[in-house]
Amino acid sequence: MKTLITEDQLRAGIRSFAEKIQQHYQGRPLTLVGVMVGSIMLLADLIRFLDLPMRIEIVQARTQPHGLRSGPLVLNGDVLASSILNRHVLVVDDIFDTGRTLWDLIPQIDDLGPISVRIAVLLQKEGRREVPLKPDFTAFTIPNEFVVGYGLDYCDKYRNLPYIAALEPQEMEEAEGKSAAP
Ligand code: IMP
Ligand code: MG
Numbered sequence: 345m346k347t348l349i350t351e352d353q354l355r356a357g358i359r360s361f362a363e364k365i366q367q368h369y370q371g372r373p374l375t376l377v378g379v380m381v382g383s384i385m386l387l388a389d390l391i392r393f394l395d396l397p398m399r400i401e402i403v404q405a406r407t408q409p410h411g412l413r414s415g416p417l418v419l420n421g422d423v424l425a426s427s428i429l430n431r432h433v434l435v436v437d438d439i440f441d442t443g444r445t446l447w448d449l450i451p452q453i454d455d456l457g458p459i460s461v462r463i464a465v466l467l468q469k470e471g472r473r474e475v476p477l478k479p480d481f482t483a484f485t486i487p488n489e490f491v492v493g494y495g496l497d498y499c500d501k502y503r504n505l506p507y508i509a510a511l512e513p514q515e516m517e518e519a520e521g522k523s524a525a526p
Pocket of ligand 2: 379380381382383405437438439
């Protein structure tokens with residue numbers, strides 16, 4: 345495993361990322377929509393660092409087998425609707441890889457009548473984007489490697505790491521083997 349972003353770098357990067365978001369919204373009420381589960385740590389840090397009136401909602405993206413990318417999104421439309429109508433919305437996700445997860449999600453949020461919708465991601469992978477959509481706020485840009493830590497997992501492992509690391513192919517095989525055991 346190779347550390348890409350140390351704990352100190354992560355903390356400093358997220359602080360300045362939160363400051364940019366804070367400046368952008370200028371005290372206006374905001375709804376944060378966290379894409380679970382990978383964004384759970386980032387969502388918690390944004391809640392700590394943003395000094396704004398905030399409402400918190402979540403949507404769930406089910407990961408496909410082996411965790412390489414997200415599957416279909418699960419939205420609780422009734423709950424989301426009242427937190428999105430006539431409000432500024434910031435969608436918070438762990439990583440923008442191909443962008444397909446957010447490409448599916450954003451129109452569903454738009455349908456609920458927000459004043460604005462913006463996207464904040466912890467990580468964006470270089471050279472992987474497949475859709476005409478870009479995050480508005482990105483804390484770190486990383487090379488095209490499979491990363492774990494700070495909420496991101498592989499086969500249920502490594503979510504707890506306080507830093508971001510890239511997995512070697514052999515470590516991915518090991519994690520797959522372990523998750524198959526009962
Ligand atoms: P996208 O739809 O291709 O942008 O994929 C986004 C989702 O796939 C992320 O929100 C993650 O859940 C998952 N994902 C993509 N790359 C990685 C990675 O390197 N580590 C962990 N999860 C990833
Ligand atoms: Mg995700």
